Amino acid sequence: MNDEIAKVKIQKKSIHFIVWLVPLIALVIGGWMLYRYYSRLGPQIQITFENSGGLEPKHSYIKFREVKVGQVERIEILKKGVRVYARVNKDVLPFLNETTKFWIVKPEIGLGKVRGLDALMSGAYIQMSAKLGKGSKFVFKGLEEPPLIQEEKGSTVHLQASSSFALQAGLPVYYKQLRVGAIKKVDLASDGQKVDIYLFIKHPYDRYVNDTSRFWNIRGLTLQLADEGLEVRMGSLSQMLMGGVGFATKDLGQKSHISLKKPFILYPSKSEALQKKLGLPRERFAHFLLDFDAGTGYLGIGSPVRFEGYKVGEVEDVMSFFDIEHTKIDSKVLIRLDLSAFQNSPKTLGIEILAKAVQRGLKAKLEQANPLTKSLFINLVFEGKAGKLEHLSDDLYTLPTLPYQKSKLLEHLDKILAKLENLPIERSLDAFSSLMEKSKEPLRQSLLALRATLDSVHKLLESNETKALPKDLHATLGELRKALQELRLAASGYDANSTFKAQLSQTLQDIDRSAKSLHKVLLKLDKKPNALIFGD
Amino acid sequence: MRWLRCPYCGATNDREDRWCGRCALEITLDIQGSLHKSLAYLVTAIIFYIPANLYPILQTTKFSNVEGSTIIGGVIQMWAEGDYPVAIIIFTASVLIPLVKILILLYLIFTIWRRRCKNFGQEILLYHLIELTGPWSLIDVFVVVLLVALIHFQSIAIIPGIGASSFALMVFFTLMASYALDERILGEICER
Numbered sequence: 001m002n003d004e005i006a007k008v009k010i011q012k013k014s015i016h017f018i019v020w021l022v023p024l025i026a027l028v029i030g031g032w033m034l035y036r037y038y039s040r041l042g043p044q045i046q047i048t049f050e051n052s053g054g055l056e057p058k059h060s061y062i063k064f065r066e067v068k069v070g071q072v073e074r075i076e077i078l079k080k081g082v083r084v085y086a087r088v089n090k091d092v093l094p095f096l097n098e099t100t101k102f103w104i105v106k107p108e109i110g111l112g113k114v115r116g117l118d119a120l121m122s123g124a125y126i127q128m129s130a131k132l133g134k135g136s137k138f139v140f141k142g143l144e145e146p147p148l149i150q151e152e153k154g155s156t157v158h159l160q161a162s163s164s165f166a167l168q169a170g171l172p173v174y175y176k177q178l179r180v181g182a183i184k185k186v187d188l189a190s191d192g193q194k195v196d197i198y199l200f201i202k203h204p205y206d207r208y209v210n211d212t213s214r215f216w217n218i219r220g221l222t223l224q225l226a227d228e229g230l231e232v233r234m235g236s237l238s239q240m241l242m243g244g245v246g247f248a249t250k251d252l253g254q255k256s257h258i259s260l261k262k263p264f265i266l267y268p269s270k271s272e273a274l275q276k277k278l279g280l281p282r283e284r285f286a287h288f289l290l291d292f293d294a295g296t297g298y299l300g301i302g303s304p305v306r307f308e309g310y311k312v313g314e315v316e317d318v319m320s321f322f323d324i325e326h327t328k329i330d331s332k333v334l335i336r337l338d339l340s341a342f343q344n345s346p347k348t349l350g351i352e353i354l355a356k357a358v359q360r361g362l363k364a365k366l367e368q369a370n371p372l373t374k375s376l377f378i379n380l381v382f383e384g385k386a387g388k389l390e391h392l393s394d395d396l397y398t399l400p401t402l403p404y405q406k407s408k409l410l411e412h413l414d415k416i417l418a419k420l421e422n423l424p425i426e427r428s429l430d431a432f433s434s435l436m437e438k439s440k441e442p443l444r445q446s447l448l449a450l451r452a453t454l455d456s457v458h459k460l461l462e463s464n465e466t467k468a469l470p471k472d473l474h475a476t477l478g479e480l481r482k483a484l485q486e487l488r489l490a491a492s493g494y495d496a497n498s499t500f501k502a503q504l505s506q507t508l509q510d511i512d513r514s515a516k517s518l519h520k521v522l523l524k525l526d527k528k529p530n531a532l533i534f535g536d
Numbered sequence: 537m538r539w540l541r542c543p544y545c546g547a548t549n550d551r552e553d554r555w556c557g558r559c560a561l562e563i564t565l566d567i568q569g570s571l572h573k574s575l576a577y578l579v580t581a582i583i584f585y586i587p588a589n590l591y592p593i594l595q596t597t598k599f600s601n602v603e604g605s606t607i608i609g610g611v612i613q614m615w616a617e618g619d620y621p622v623a624i625i626i627f628t629a630s631v632l633i634p635l636v637k638i639l640i641l642l643y644l645i646f647t648i649w650r651r652r653c654k655n656f657g658q659e660i661l662l663y664h665l666i667e668l669t670g671p672w673s674l675i676d677v678f679v680v681v682l683l684v685a686l687i688h689f690q691s692i693a694i695i696p697g698i699g700a701s702s703f704a705l706m707v708f709f710t711l712m713a714s715y716a717l718d719e720r721i722l723g724e725i726c727e728r
Contacts, residue, residue, distance in 0.1 A: 022709075
């Protein structure tokens with residue numbers, strides 16, 4: 001009996017021991033879990049931002065290559081900005097170095113694109129971008145805006161324009177109506193005058209951007225009054241709603257080398273971008289200060305500067321003062337000239353060629369662009385003596401100018417029209433009828449002379465030598481008047497005569513025809529005023 | 537005291553007997569074994585009590601955003617939102633009662649170990665209190681199970697967290713500890 005009890009006791013002791021295995025196992029499991037938790041725990045990093053952008057502690061995370069790699073632990077308010085403490089995974093440790101950038105992604109919904117849609121669902125988060133590098137860093141300064149260079153393959157193109165054309169980051173970039181990239185950033189340039197636009201063009205397409213590329217602002221609807229009539233061009237609905245940037249490249253054979261330093265120009269429209277251009281394709285602008293003493297009142301800012309008909313620049317500013325001594329206007333006109341227009345190969349320097357041209361007599365001259373509106377433009381012409389191109393400063397030069405001559409053409413035309421109006425045709429016709437009663441031979445001669453004159457007028461109007469028109473017209477009209485005077489003089493000795501009557505009606509028909517031709521010419525002048533100068 | 541109650545059928549047996557005269561099951565009073573078992577289970581329960589409160593009991597996945605909430609976190613949130621009654625109930629059932637239970641068990645084990653009884657009535661009352669609350673201890677786990685079963689959309693999913701498993705284990709081991717503690721020992725000690 002005693003033995004049995006003893007045996008039982010031993011058993012019970014072993015049970016006591018086994019029971020204590022239970023808390024031991026629990027401890028082991030708990031310890032293993034703790035170990036796993038702490039072994040996974042990466043370093044804590046600090047990022048300072050101007051504001052937290054809606055980050056929430058324990059909620060917001062850090063994303064790297066679209067993977068959540070960390071979590072915001074707490075946010076501290078600093079005197080200036082906030083400091084975000086975040087715990088990142090161990091595997092991104094090698095990416096925490098000087099190249100690491102952090103920025104806050106917030107959802108953005110615009111017409112162009114929905115950005116950071118995931119942020120809309122999850123709240124703002126921190127985006128991380130980094131390259132593998134040496135050294136480690138745990139305190140960072142966050143970026144307020146996404147950086148321009150990202151991991152996606154492609155190129156960034158810098159454009160400059162005088163206006164943002166209401167473009168926004170996120171709007172698409174089209175090449176041959178194909179979406180090849182997006183606008184990354186639109187910002188005012190540091191000079192406050194221009195707008196910097198940065199495009200991102202995706203990898204295979206970025207090789208189509210080179211020096212011969214031209215960029216333009218896509219507008220949804222383009223109305224153009226062309227010779228053929230009204231042309232309406234419309235892009236796709238999305239283009240119409242939001243716009244974007246388009247580009248075309250003239251010479252695809254050229255090697256692509258996009259540099260951020262030399263910005264491309266963003267043209268307001270496609271037609272302007274693809275305008276024919278003198279010289280090399282890529283513009284290089286320099287500023288010129290021109291002295292004019294009159295006529296600048298009709299010179300608008302933005303008026304073209306032309307050379308042999310090509311637009312090579314435009315007027316940027318006109319500064320005028322009234323000079324009481326000489327009772328005239330003193331003006332300084334600032335123009336922007338595209339030096340590349342004077343280059344014929346990339347090796348030459350546009351400014352040197354321009355200087356040589358100035359030595360051979362190139363001068364700036366104010367000329368009438370449109371006789372009816374009196375607006376002027378600056379024409380670069382070879383006229384007069386050799387001049388000298390002066391270098392004022394950095395990229396400011398002067399060009400010799402010619403004094404403004406008010407175009408005689410318009411005055412002439414005015415006078416002609418006034419005279420035509422004042423011509424006593426009615427009275428003359430009245431006189432004719434009475435003349436017919438009296439006049440005889442002298443009248444016939446006069447009429448012959450008149451006919452000859454009219455023939456010459458006719459010929460003149462038919463001929464395309466319109467340059468000589470005003471003078472000839474003047475002379476012709478003088479003759480016409482003379483003829484009419486003769487007619488009136490001769491009117492006294494006329495008698496009814498049937499052949500003469502027929503001749504007279506013939507002459508009147510001639511006059512009518514001439515008048516119709518003149519009408520045509522005037523119509524043409526109305527439609528295309530510079531036809532007088534440049535021909536039809 | 538010459539009598540010993542059978543813990544299985546309640547029949548009164550002679551103290552010297554090893555087996556119950558009615559149901560023939562072992563009725564020996566094993567003070568050491570009971571003490572060890574109860575304490576071991578209690579220690580396990582205490583170990584699980586820590587992750588049960590530190591780890592999220594629920595993981596709500598809302599549009600790929602995983603959000604965990606611990607018991608205390610949930611209580612604080614409910615309190616902040618003005619759900620005072622619910623907050624109190626959850627806090628009592630999930631934090632306070634397990635804690636009180638563990639403390640009572642510790643006290644009872646201590647009493648048996650020291651073989652010193654203050655007030656028999658009080659100790660037995662405490663023991664019965666534990667027995668009474670036992671079935672209600674898993675209320676949290678039930679809530680989690682219900683939520684997991686009921687809320688199952690595509691974008692919103694509720695997954696029981698480590699906290700829930702630890703809590704269930706903690707409750708299980710407190711039940712085991714109170715079960716291992718033979719209340720007859722209390723009577724035995726206090727009688728002396």
